[in-house]
Amino acid sequence: MVRLPIETKDGEFVAYYSELGLAGLEFPKEKGESDRFSSDKSTPSAEVRRWHALTTKALKQVLAGHTPETLPPLDLSSGTEFQQRVWKVLCGIGSGKTMSYMEVAAAIGQSKATRAVGSACGANPIPVLIPCHRVLAANQGLGGFSGGLDWKRKLLAREGVEYIGSSTRQRTLGLAIV
Protein backbone atom coordinates (compact mmCIF):
# COMPACT_ATOMS: atom_id res chain seq x y z
CA MET A 1 0.00 0.00 0.00
CA VAL A 2 1.39 3.34 -1.04
CA ARG A 3 0.66 6.52 0.82
CA LEU A 4 0.85 9.88 -0.92
CA PRO A 5 -0.14 13.37 0.25
CA ILE A 6 -2.24 15.79 -1.76
CA GLU A 7 -1.90 19.50 -1.16
CA THR A 8 -5.05 21.56 -1.46
CA LYS A 9 -6.28 24.91 -0.22
CA ASP A 10 -8.17 23.01 2.41
CA GLY A 11 -5.19 21.20 3.78
CA GLU A 12 -3.19 18.12 3.06
CA PHE A 13 -5.24 15.10 2.13
CA VAL A 14 -3.64 11.68 2.09
CA ALA A 15 -4.32 9.08 -0.57
CA TYR A 16 -3.65 5.37 -0.32
CA TYR A 17 -3.05 3.13 -3.28
CA SER A 18 -3.16 -0.62 -3.61
CA GLU A 19 -2.33 -2.78 -6.59
CA LEU A 20 -5.78 -2.17 -7.96
CA GLY A 21 -6.07 1.56 -7.67
CA LEU A 22 -7.01 4.24 -5.20
CA ALA A 23 -7.96 2.46 -2.01
CA GLY A 24 -8.45 5.23 0.51
CA LEU A 25 -8.50 8.94 1.15
CA GLU A 26 -8.09 10.85 4.39
CA PHE A 27 -9.07 14.35 5.33
CA PRO A 28 -6.35 16.77 6.42
CA LYS A 29 -5.23 16.27 9.98
CA GLU A 30 -5.45 18.95 12.58
CA LYS A 31 -1.92 18.77 13.75
CA GLY A 32 1.26 18.60 11.80
CA GLU A 33 2.16 15.09 12.68
CA SER A 34 1.80 13.96 9.14
CA ASP A 35 5.46 13.23 8.76
CA ARG A 36 5.43 10.67 11.46
CA PHE A 37 4.75 7.61 9.42
CA SER A 38 5.51 8.78 5.95
CA SER A 39 7.48 5.58 5.94
CA ASP A 40 7.07 4.44 2.41
CA LYS A 41 10.20 5.75 0.82
CA SER A 42 10.21 3.67 -2.29
CA THR A 43 9.31 5.62 -5.36
CA PRO A 44 5.79 4.76 -6.44
CA SER A 45 5.43 2.92 -9.67
CA ALA A 46 4.65 4.83 -12.82
CA GLU A 47 1.16 3.48 -12.61
CA VAL A 48 0.59 4.80 -9.14
CA ARG A 49 1.98 8.18 -10.10
CA ARG A 50 -0.46 8.34 -12.95
CA TRP A 51 -3.32 7.47 -10.63
CA HIS A 52 -2.15 10.03 -8.16
CA ALA A 53 -2.21 12.73 -10.78
CA LEU A 54 -5.79 11.83 -11.59
CA THR A 55 -6.77 11.69 -7.94
CA THR A 56 -5.25 15.07 -7.27
CA LYS A 57 -7.03 16.63 -10.18
CA ALA A 58 -10.34 15.03 -9.32
CA LEU A 59 -10.11 15.98 -5.69
CA LYS A 60 -9.46 19.61 -6.46
CA GLN A 61 -12.37 19.72 -8.83
CA VAL A 62 -14.71 18.34 -6.24
CA LEU A 63 -13.43 20.79 -3.67
CA ALA A 64 -14.20 23.52 -6.16
CA GLY A 65 -17.75 22.25 -6.47
CA HIS A 66 -17.47 20.38 -9.74
CA THR A 67 -17.84 16.79 -10.79
CA PRO A 68 -14.50 15.41 -11.95
CA GLU A 69 -14.47 14.12 -15.52
CA THR A 70 -11.97 11.40 -14.82
CA LEU A 71 -11.36 9.36 -11.74
CA PRO A 72 -8.48 7.00 -11.09
CA PRO A 73 -9.40 3.33 -10.78
CA LEU A 74 -10.88 2.74 -7.34
CA ASP A 75 -10.04 -0.26 -5.22
CA LEU A 76 -13.26 -0.99 -3.46
CA SER A 77 -12.40 -4.54 -2.60
CA SER A 78 -12.43 -3.72 1.08
CA GLY A 79 -16.20 -3.27 1.10
CA THR A 80 -18.98 -5.80 1.12
CA GLU A 81 -21.12 -6.30 -1.91
CA PHE A 82 -23.92 -4.25 -0.47
CA GLN A 83 -21.56 -1.38 0.24
CA GLN A 84 -20.10 -1.46 -3.21
CA ARG A 85 -23.55 -1.22 -4.69
CA VAL A 86 -24.26 1.81 -2.56
CA TRP A 87 -21.00 3.48 -3.53
CA LYS A 88 -21.70 2.88 -7.15
CA VAL A 89 -24.98 4.71 -6.83
CA LEU A 90 -23.29 7.57 -5.06
CA CYS A 91 -20.84 7.98 -7.91
CA GLY A 92 -23.79 8.60 -10.17
CA ILE A 93 -24.94 11.66 -8.29
CA GLY A 94 -23.89 14.76 -10.12
CA SER A 95 -22.52 17.87 -8.53
CA GLY A 96 -25.20 20.03 -7.01
CA LYS A 97 -27.62 17.15 -6.75
CA THR A 98 -28.49 15.16 -3.69
CA MET A 99 -30.22 11.93 -2.77
CA SER A 100 -31.79 10.90 0.49
CA TYR A 101 -30.75 7.73 2.25
CA MET A 102 -34.14 6.41 1.31
CA GLU A 103 -33.65 7.12 -2.38
CA VAL A 104 -30.28 5.46 -2.41
CA ALA A 105 -31.78 2.44 -0.73
CA ALA A 106 -34.50 2.32 -3.37
CA ALA A 107 -31.92 2.69 -6.11
CA ILE A 108 -30.31 -0.58 -5.14
CA GLY A 109 -33.66 -2.27 -4.84
CA GLN A 110 -34.01 -2.29 -1.06
CA SER A 111 -36.04 0.70 -0.09
CA LYS A 112 -36.16 -0.38 3.52
CA ALA A 113 -32.45 -0.64 4.01
CA THR A 114 -32.10 3.05 4.65
CA ARG A 115 -30.18 2.65 7.81
CA ALA A 116 -27.87 0.16 6.24
CA VAL A 117 -27.20 2.70 3.51
CA GLY A 118 -26.08 5.11 6.19
CA SER A 119 -23.66 2.53 7.47
CA ALA A 120 -22.34 1.93 3.99
CA CYS A 121 -21.69 5.62 3.51
CA GLY A 122 -19.78 5.75 6.74
CA ALA A 123 -17.71 2.79 5.64
CA ASN A 124 -16.81 4.51 2.41
CA PRO A 125 -13.00 4.51 2.22
CA ILE A 126 -12.84 7.36 -0.27
CA PRO A 127 -14.90 10.31 0.90
CA VAL A 128 -15.32 13.31 -1.42
CA LEU A 129 -14.47 11.35 -4.56
CA ILE A 130 -17.30 9.01 -3.74
CA PRO A 131 -19.78 11.76 -2.93
CA CYS A 132 -21.12 10.43 0.34
CA HIS A 133 -21.71 14.04 1.34
CA ARG A 134 -24.45 14.38 -1.26
CA VAL A 135 -26.64 11.99 0.66
CA LEU A 136 -29.08 13.80 2.91
CA ALA A 137 -31.87 12.66 5.17
CA ALA A 138 -35.35 12.36 3.67
CA ASN A 139 -36.25 15.90 4.66
CA GLN A 140 -32.96 17.20 3.28
CA GLY A 141 -31.47 17.54 6.72
CA LEU A 142 -27.83 16.72 7.13
CA GLY A 143 -27.41 13.20 8.34
CA GLY A 144 -23.95 12.63 9.62
CA PHE A 145 -20.47 12.41 8.27
CA SER A 146 -17.46 10.36 9.27
CA GLY A 147 -14.91 13.01 8.54
CA GLY A 148 -16.81 15.61 10.54
CA LEU A 149 -20.03 17.38 9.73
CA ASP A 150 -18.18 20.56 8.92
CA TRP A 151 -16.78 19.00 5.81
CA LYS A 152 -20.19 17.92 4.68
CA ARG A 153 -21.54 21.42 5.14
CA LYS A 154 -18.61 22.97 3.35
CA LEU A 155 -18.78 20.62 0.38
CA LEU A 156 -22.51 21.04 -0.02
CA ALA A 157 -22.28 24.78 0.24
CA ARG A 158 -19.69 24.86 -2.54
CA GLU A 159 -21.98 22.91 -4.78
CA GLY A 160 -24.85 25.23 -4.12
CA VAL A 161 -26.95 22.60 -2.41
CA GLU A 162 -29.72 23.67 -0.12
CA TYR A 163 -30.18 21.69 3.04
CA ILE A 164 -31.85 21.90 6.39
CA GLY A 165 -29.79 23.23 9.20
CA SER A 166 -29.50 21.18 12.35
CA SER A 167 -30.06 17.59 13.01
CA THR A 168 -32.92 15.23 13.42
CA ARG A 169 -36.34 16.64 13.87
CA GLN A 170 -36.76 19.25 11.19
CA ARG A 171 -38.99 17.33 8.88
CA THR A 172 -42.24 19.24 9.11
CA LEU A 173 -40.44 22.48 9.05
CA GLY A 174 -39.87 23.59 5.50
CA LEU A 175 -37.05 25.85 6.41
CA ALA A 176 -34.18 25.73 4.01
CA ILE A 177 -30.93 27.35 4.91
CA VAL A 178 -28.82 28.53 2.06
Added chain:
DNA sequence: TAACATTCCGCGC
Protein backbone atom coordinates in the same frame (compact mmCIF):
# COMPACT_ATOMS: atom_id res chain seq x y z
C1' DT B 1 -25.88 -9.69 19.65
C1' DA B 2 -25.54 -4.74 19.51
C1' DA B 3 -24.87 -0.70 16.97
C1' DC B 4 -25.84 2.60 13.18
C1' DA B 5 -24.59 8.97 8.99
C1' DT B 6 -32.86 6.63 9.03
C1' DT B 7 -37.83 6.71 8.65
C1' DC B 8 -42.46 6.61 9.79
C1' DC B 9 -46.45 6.75 12.88
C1' DG B 10 -49.04 8.45 16.61
C1' DC B 11 -49.93 11.34 20.43
C1' DG B 12 -50.06 15.68 23.30
C1' DC B 13 -49.93 20.41 23.00
Added chain:
DNA sequence: GCGCGGAATGTTA
Protein backbone atom coordinates in the same frame (compact mmCIF):
# COMPACT_ATOMS: atom_id res chain seq x y z
C1' DG C 1 -49.76 22.34 12.83
C1' DC C 2 -45.52 21.48 15.63
C1' DG C 3 -42.54 18.71 18.35
C1' DC C 4 -41.19 14.47 20.58
C1' DG C 5 -40.87 9.47 21.73
C1' DG C 6 -40.48 4.97 20.03
C1' DA C 7 -40.69 0.99 16.87
C1' DA C 8 -39.40 -1.01 12.46
C1' DT C 9 -35.86 -2.41 9.32
C1' DG C 10 -31.19 -4.21 6.87
C1' DT C 11 -26.27 -4.72 7.18
C1' DT C 12 -21.98 -5.17 9.77
C1' DA C 13 -18.21 -6.30 13.23
